[in-house]
Amino acid sequence: MLVVSAHAADFCTRAGGTIAKYAGDGWKVQVIAVTYGARGESSGYWQANPNGTCEDCGEIRRREAHAAADRLGAAIEFWEYLDYPLYFDEERQRRLTRAILDLRPAVVLTHWIEDPTNSDHEKTGRAVIDAISSGAQIGAFPTTPPHAFPDVFFFESTVPYSEFNNFSPDTYIDIGDTFAAKMEAIACFACQPQLRDYYVHFARHRGFQATNWLKRKIANAEAFKRYLPYVGTAFPLMERR
Numbered sequence: 412m413l414v415v416s417a418h419a420a421d422f423c424t425r426a427g428g429t430i431a432k433y434a435g436d437g438w439k440v441q442v443i444a445v446t447y448g449a450r451g452e453s454s455g456y457w458q459a460n461p462n463g464t465c466e467d468c469g470e471i472r473r474r475e476a477h478a479a480a481d482r483l484g485a486a487i488e489f490w491e492y493l494d495y496p497l498y499f500d501e502e503r504q505r506r507l508t509r510a511i512l513d514l515r516p517a518v519v520l521t522h523w524i525e526d527p528t529n530s531d532h533e534k535t536g537r538a539v540i541d542a543i544s545s546g547a548q549i550g551a552f553p554t555t556p557p558h559a560f561p562d563v564f565f566f567e568s569t570v571p572y573s574e575f576n577n578f579s580p581d582t583y584i585d586i587g588d589t590f591a592a593k594m595e596a597i598a599c600f601a602c603q604p605q606l607r608d609y610y611v612h613f614a615r616h617r618g619f620q621a622t623n624w625l626k627r628k629i630a631n632a633e634a635f636k637r638y639l640p641y642v643g644t645a646f647p648l649m650e651r652r
């Protein structure tokens with residue numbers, strides 16, 4: 412499983428319970444954090460350090476994200492691009508394609524591709540799709556076999572603007588078993604002290620919706636939207652028991 416996160420905490424807040432579940436089941440989960448979110452998603456740092464620097468902030472965010480990924484059982488690497496604004500030029504796109512060809516993930520989690528109030532999130536989601544699309548072509552890196560489109564699931568768009576961002580989930584993962592681990596991981600992000608409240612609220616909100624769809628109590632859930640249609644030898648039925 413590859414998880415591409417625009418900023419230091421996005422992978423954890425939106426998919427931490429799912430990541431912990433898959434890692435616990437023996438999956439290799441690799442997170443790529445393309446920026447530290449030093450400019451745009453580190454309000455706690457700047458309030459405490461009005462004369463701080465992006466370098467200093469980034470170092471702290473790196474430690475926080477590392478601790479969170481460890482708690483979830485995922486590996487993480489940092490590409491150290493700057494955020495707000497984040498751009499993907501050809502070199503960065505090619506790097507992403509190369510990473511996909513090296514990792515050859517079965518599942519990719521990343522940002523929803525419509526996020527007008529947070530273009531870093533939107534651009535990351537689109538860059539991941541572009542990179543996957545390139546990596547599926549035989550000529551992308553001619554000495555490396557192409558990698559067919561993996562199953563892509565977009566995680567929660569910028570909270571709490573799901574409706575504004577046209578993010579309508581079609582997949583819910585029950586994170587009851589890993590919710591505590593997710594909360595411990597979120598607690599690692601001292602530079603974003605508001606995260607706990609936001610994502611406790613959203614886990615319950617998505618759990619409430621999932622409960623109603625399934626008619627079985629789901630206290631906490633994470634919501635996703637598939638990119639590709641499902642193809643198989645049978646319908647992917649809901650887990651009613």
Ligand SMILES: [Zn+2]
Binds near residue numbers: 417418421448452
């Ligand atoms: Zn973010």
